Amino acid sequence: MLLKRGAEAELRRTTYLGREAVEKVRVPKGYRLPALDDELRRARIRREATLMGEARKAGVSVPILYDIDLVGSTLVMEFVDGPTAKMIFDEGGKDAAATCRKIGEAIARLHRADIVHGDLTTSNMIVRNGRLVLIDFSLGEKTASVESKGVDLRLLTEALTSAHARGPQYLEAVLRAYRRAYPKAAEVIAKAREIGERGRYT
Ligand SMILES: Nc1ncnc2c1ncn2[C@@H]1O[C@H](COP(=O)(O)OP(=O)(O)O)[C@@H](O)[C@H]1O
Numbered sequence: 691m692l693l694k695r696g697a698e699a700e701l702r703r704t705t706y707l708g709r710e711a712v713e714k715v716r717v718p719k720g721y722r723l724p725a726l727d728d729e730l731r732r733a734r735i736r737r738e739a740t741l742m743g744e745a746r747k748a749g750v751s752v753p754i755l756y757d758i759d760l761v762g763s764t765l766v767m768e769f770v771d772g773p774t775a776k777m778i779f780d781e782g783g784k785d786a787a788a789t790c791r792k793i794g795e796a797i798a799r800l801h802r803a804d805i806v807h808g809d810l811t812t813s814n815m816i817v818r819n820g821r822l823v824l825i826d827f828s829l830g831e832k833t834a835s836v837e838s839k840g841v842d843l844r845l846l847t848e849a850l851t852s853a854h855a856r857g858p859q860y861l862e863a864v865l866r867a868y869r870r871a872y873p874k875a876a877e878v879i880a881k882a883r884e885i886g887e888r889g890r891y892t
Pocket residue numbers: 693694696697698699701712714753767768769770771813814816825826828
């Protein structure tokens with residue numbers, strides 16, 4: 691069953707040794723030289739798998755990786771059953787506040803470990819049994835750069851304020867938890883504001 695066909699990847703429900711799983715295949719880009727394209731897809735799949743492992747070590751929940759196929763540019767991972775943060779925020783309700791706190795704590799853990807997620811939208815966060823699971827590390831990187839961490843927060847800010855009526859409130863709650871859990875939070879938040887005022891990401 692096809693879950694999503696994006697510009698970069700196709701996601702399908704599958705099973706792996708009898709378990710519910712998701713297969714993520716990076717699609718070839720016709721406009722690139724085939725050899726270069728293969729190399730790029732392989733590098734991205736490897737990076738996504740590596741960062742998932744790093745995030746797990748940093749104490750952030752991520753899907754269990756079942757298999758990686760560099761030749762086929764495919765990751766097979768555990769299917770995480772639960773609503774996305776986007777669904778929870780769309781509903782409003784009392785789960786929204788707890789979700790904000792979990793998001794702030796998860797980002798604090800990533801940034802403390804010098805992991806930048808790269809695509810912090812509310813669709814890349816799934817809540818399963820009360821725990822926040824982060825997915826989609828394909829645009830992430832390992833870096834201590836305050837600028838890169840600031841871009842991470844900036845993307846989240848835009849995702850929250852563009853898609854949710856109560857976005858600004860949610861953002862404040864996320865940042866409160868982030869500050870509590872990350873000593874360098876103030877510096878990164880200031881950078882994210884500066885990037886927003888600049889109106890661009892470079
Ligand atoms: N392990 C997973 N368990 C459940 N759903 C998933 C999982 N991985 C991806 N999805 C679903 O597929 C969508 C796209 O996956 P994602 O990894 O974010 O790909 P893309 O890079 O195209 O954004 C997610 O927003 C989510 O709804």
